[in-house]
Amino acid sequence: QVQLVQSGAEVKKPGASVKVSCKASGYTFTSYGISWVRQAPGQGLEWMGWISAYNGNTNYAQKLQGRVTMTTDTSTSTAYMELRSLRSDDTAVYYCAREDSSGESFDYWGQGTLVTVSS
Amino acid sequence: SSELTQDPAVSVALGQTVRITCQGDSLRSYYASWYQQKPGQAPVLVIYGKNNRPSGIPDRFSGSSSGNTASLTITGAQAEDEADYYCNSRDSSGNHRRVFGGGTKLTVL
Numbered sequence: 001q002v003q004l005v006q007s008g009a010e011v012k013k014p015g016a017s018v019k020v021s022c023k024a025s026g027y028t029f030t031s032y033g034i035s036w037v038r039q040a041p042g043q044g045l046e047w048m049g050w051i052s053a054y055n056g057n058t059n060y061a062q063k064l065q066g067r068v069t070m071t072t073d074t075s076t077s078t079a080y081m082e083l084r085s086l087r088s089d090d091t092a093v094y095y096c097a098r099e100d101s102s103g104e105s106f107d108y109w110g111q112g113t114l115v116t117v118s119s
Numbered sequence: 120s121s122e123l124t125q126d127p128a129v130s131v132a133l134g135q136t137v138r139i140t141c142q143g144d145s146l147r148s149y150y151a152s153w154y155q156q157k158p159g160q161a162p163v164l165v166i167y168g169k170n171n172r173p174s175g176i177p178d179r180f181s182g183s184s185s186g187n188t189a190s191l192t193i194t195g196a197q198a199e200d201e202a203d204y205y206c207n208s209r210d211s212s213g214n215h216r217r218v219f220g221g222g223t224k225l226t227v228l
Contacts, residue, residue, distance in 0.1 A: 035217065037162075037219075044203075044205065044219060044220075044221050044222040045154070045156075045162065045205050045207075045219040045222070046219065047207070047216070047217045047218060047219055050217070059214070059215055059216060061216060062216070095161055095162070097162075100167065102167075102168070104149070104150060104152060104167060104168060105152035105164055105167035105168070105207070106152070106154070106162075106164060106207070107164050107167075107173060109161040109162055109163070110161065111161055112161055
């Protein structure tokens with residue numbers, strides 16, 4: 001069965017960086033893209049960006065350009081999301097989600113990783 | 120601000136039908152997908168494409184689209200359908216970025 005298992009919660013200081021991992025299993029990793037989505041406390045979902053696990057192409061949300069980097073390691077079927085220059089409003093649960101074969105929906109989601117930014 | 124607009128809250132009586140809408144220019148060109156999220160849980164895909172349900176999603180969930188509006192309909196709402204619902208689609212810039220609606224809190228009375 002398809003599973004996306006994310007790394008554990010993180011606490012970071014403002015200005016630091018965080019790198020969240022998302023390990024995939026149960027399918028051919030390179031056949032699907034991965035999007036990252038975050039949700040601030042009590043708020044809605046925000047799409048952060050997408051990476052092709054096939055060739056590493058990326059497409060980032062405009063507001064995060066320059067601060068976010070998404071990568072994959074095909075040898076371990078793992079996707080990574082690094083966010084730099086953290087601010088308090090980056091405090092959120094971060095999800096990875098697999099894009100379905102048509103690329104038009106997110107059919108499987110990770111369990112979420114809470115990132116807290118606090119001094 | 121979101122390029123996809125949803126009503127913040129909707130309520131429905133148990134067993135009745137409710138429609139949750141999502142408006143945006145990009146919906147004239149792209150289908151919306153719909154996600155259900157319960158407190159403390161990851162979102163779950165409930166509708167994608169023209170009107171497709173993933174395996175395990177009850178057939179009381181259906182989707183439709185007209186012009187710049189996509190709709191999620193729950194026919195015969197159950198208590199367990201109480202949740203937040205989000206639409207998602209491509210944005211209207213043509214660069215294939217995606218965007219979520221602000222979400223609709225569904226209360227089943």
